[in-house]
Amino acid sequence: xxxxxxxxxxxxxxxxxxxxxxxxxxxxxxxxxxxxxxxxxxxxxxxxxxxxxxxxxxxxxxxxxxxxxxxxxxxxxxxxxxxxxxxxxxxxxxxxxxxxxxxxxxxxxxxxxxxxxxxxxxxxxxxxxxxxxxxxxxxxxxxxxxxxxxxxxxxxxxxxxxxxxxxxxxxxxxxxxxxxxxxxxxxxxxxxxxxxxxxxxxxxxxxxxxxxxxxxxxxxxxxxxxxxxxxxxxxxxxxxxxxxxxxxxx
Amino acid sequence: xxxxxxxxxxxxxxxxxxxxxxxxxxxxxxxxxxxxxxxxxxxxxxxxxxxxxxxxxxxxxxxxxxxxxxxxxxxxxxxxxxxxxxxxxxxxxxxxxxxxxxxxxxxxxxxxxxxxxxxxxxxxxxxxxxxxxxxxxxxxxxxxxxxxxxxxxxxxxxxxxxxxxxxxxxxxxxxxxxxxxxxxxxxxxxxxxxxxxxxxxxxxxxxxxxxxxxxxxxxxxxxxxxxxxxxxxxxxxxxxxxxxxxxxxx
Numbered sequence: 001x002x003x004x005x006x007x008x009x010x011x012x013x014x015x016x017x018x019x020x021x022x023x024x025x026x027x028x029x030x031x032x033x034x035x036x037x038x039x040x041x042x043x044x045x046x047x048x049x050x051x052x053x054x055x056x057x058x059x060x061x062x063x064x065x066x067x068x069x070x071x072x073x074x075x076x077x078x079x080x081x082x083x084x085x086x087x088x089x090x091x092x093x094x095x096x097x098x099x100x101x102x103x104x105x106x107x108x109x110x111x112x113x114x115x116x117x118x119x120x121x122x123x124x125x126x127x128x129x130x131x132x133x134x135x136x137x138x139x140x141x142x143x144x145x146x147x148x149x150x151x152x153x154x155x156x157x158x159x160x161x162x163x164x165x166x167x168x169x170x171x172x173x174x175x176x177x178x179x180x181x182x183x184x185x186x187x188x189x190x191x192x193x194x195x196x197x198x199x200x201x202x203x204x205x206x207x208x209x210x211x212x213x214x215x216x217x218x219x220x221x222x223x224x225x226x227x228x229x230x231x232x233x234x235x236x237x238x239x240x241x242x243x244x245x246x247x248x249x250x
Numbered sequence: 251x252x253x254x255x256x257x258x259x260x261x262x263x264x265x266x267x268x269x270x271x272x273x274x275x276x277x278x279x280x281x282x283x284x285x286x287x288x289x290x291x292x293x294x295x296x297x298x299x300x301x302x303x304x305x306x307x308x309x310x311x312x313x314x315x316x317x318x319x320x321x322x323x324x325x326x327x328x329x330x331x332x333x334x335x336x337x338x339x340x341x342x343x344x345x346x347x348x349x350x351x352x353x354x355x356x357x358x359x360x361x362x363x364x365x366x367x368x369x370x371x372x373x374x375x376x377x378x379x380x381x382x383x384x385x386x387x388x389x390x391x392x393x394x395x396x397x398x399x400x401x402x403x404x405x406x407x408x409x410x411x412x413x414x415x416x417x418x419x420x421x422x423x424x425x426x427x428x429x430x431x432x433x434x435x436x437x438x439x440x441x442x443x444x445x446x447x448x449x450x451x452x453x454x455x456x457x458x459x460x461x462x463x464x465x466x467x468x469x470x471x472x473x474x475x476x477x478x479x480x481x482x483x484x485x486x487x488x489x490x491x492x493x494x495x496x497x498x499x500x
Binding site: 077104155 | 365
C-alpha cells in the first residue's frame with residue numbers, strides 16, 4: 001500500500017513528524033501537496049468532499065480507505081503497523097504519552113511567534129511574541145527539555161531510547177524537536193544543550209540512522225524556514241528578558 | 251481495581267475530561283488531590299519518586315501498576331477498557347482524532363486568558379488576552395464548533411453521537427467543551443449556539459445520562475471558576491473587536 005501524506009507544501013511543520021516515521025519505516029508514500037495539483041486535492045479533502053470522517057487540519061494520512069488526522073494519532077497508527085511502537089499495552093501508552101508531551105511543546109514553540117492569532121502576521125504581534133518567547137526560553141523550554149532528559153536517564157534499558165531498548169516513534173519526534181530548537185533559538189539552545197547530554201545523544205543517534213540520514217540529505221527534507229513551526233527570528237532568541245508591563249490593575 | 255486520579259484540587263481543568271469518563275464508566279476511583287495530604291502525594295509522583303515513567307503534568311491516572319498521563323491518552327485507555335470507544339481500529343482512531351482536536355480547542359481556550367505566560371497572573375497579560383480572546387471568538391471557536399457540528403451531521407449512524415451509534419469518550423468531552431464555553435463566554439456562545447443545533451443536542455443528551463446527571467448534581471463536580479481552563483472574564487466576552495496595533499514594521 002502506498003500512503004498519501006497531506007500537509008502544506010514548503011514547510012516541515014507538524015507534517016515532519018509523520019515524514020520521519022514514514023522514512024524510518026521504509027514505507028512507500030507520496031507527499032501529495034508537493035505534487036502538481038496536490039494542494040487543491042488537499043483542500044478538497046479538508047472541505048470534506050465525500051468523506052464521513054473529516055480532518056480538522058493537516059497533516060492527515062490516507063492509508064487505504066482510512067483517513068487519519070492529528071499528528072500523534074497518525075504516529076500511533078504508523079508505530080503499531082511498522083514496528084515503531086512497543087508491542088505491549090503499557091509500552092504503547094507510555095510512547096503515546098511522550099508523543100503528546102512533544103506535541104504540547106511544539107504548540108508552545110509555535111506560539112512564541114504567534115501568541116495572539118495564527119491569522120495575523122508575525123510582524124503584527126512581534127511585541128507580544130517577544131514577551132512569550134522570553135517566558136518560553138526562561139521557563140517552558142527548560143522544563144520540557146529537562147523532562148525528556150530525565151525520561152532518558154530513568155529508562156531501565158538505558159538512555160539510548162525514550163522507551164525500552166528499541167527505537168520508537170517519539171525518539172524520531174524528539175530528534176526533530178532538538179533540530180527545530182537549534183534552528184529557531186541557536187543562542188538559547190547553545191546554553192540549554194549543556195544540561196541535556198542524553199537528549200543530544202538521542203538526536204545524534206537518530207540523525208545517524210541510515211534511512212534518516214539518507215532522508216535528511218535528500219530533497220524530500222524541506223529546509224527550516226520562517227513559515228513553519230520553528231522559525232528563526234533573532235529578536236526572539238535574546239538573552240535579555242523583556243518585561244510584561246501589565247495594565248495597572250494587578 | 252480502584253483508579254487513582256491525580257489532578258489539581260479545586261478546578262475542573264483537564265482533569266474533568268477524565269472524571270466524566272470515570273463517572274460514565276461507573277468506575278471506582280479516588281480523586282487523590284482532594285483528599286487530605288493528596289496534593290503532596292501528587293507532587294511526590296510529579297517529582298518522580300521511584301517512578302521510571304514520569305508524568306510531565308497532571309492529570310494522570312494510576313491504574314494498578316500503570317501511571318498514565320496526558321488527558322487524551324488516559325481516555326484512550328479508559329475508552330478501551332470501559333466500552334467508551336469503538337471496538338475496531340478505524341473507529342478507535344477516529345474517536346482519538348476527535349479527542350485530540352478537542353484537546354487543541356481546550357489549549358486555545360486556555361490561552362485566551364494566558365496568551366503570554368502561564369506563570370504570570372491574568373491581570374498582567376490582560377491587554378494581550380483581550381486581543382487573543384477576540385480572535386478566538388471571531389475565528390477559532392466558530393471554526394472548531396462548526397467542525398464538530400459537521401462531524402455530527404455526517405455521522406452515517408445519525409447526529410446523536412460523534413462516532414457511530416454508541417456513546418464514546420469524545421462525546422463526553424464535547425459536552426464539557428460546550429459547558430465550559432457557556433461559562434466562559436456566555437454572550438458569544440448565545441450567538442454561536444444558534445448555528446450548532448446538533449452540538450447542543452449532544453450536550454443535552456450527555457447531561458441527561460443518568461450517571462452524568464447524578465455526577466453533575468453531586469459535590470464531586472467542582473463548579474467552574476477563575477482558576478481553571480474556562481474562565482469568565484466579562485472583558486474577554488465582548489462583542490467589540492480590539493485591534494492589534496502592530497509595531498510599525500509590518
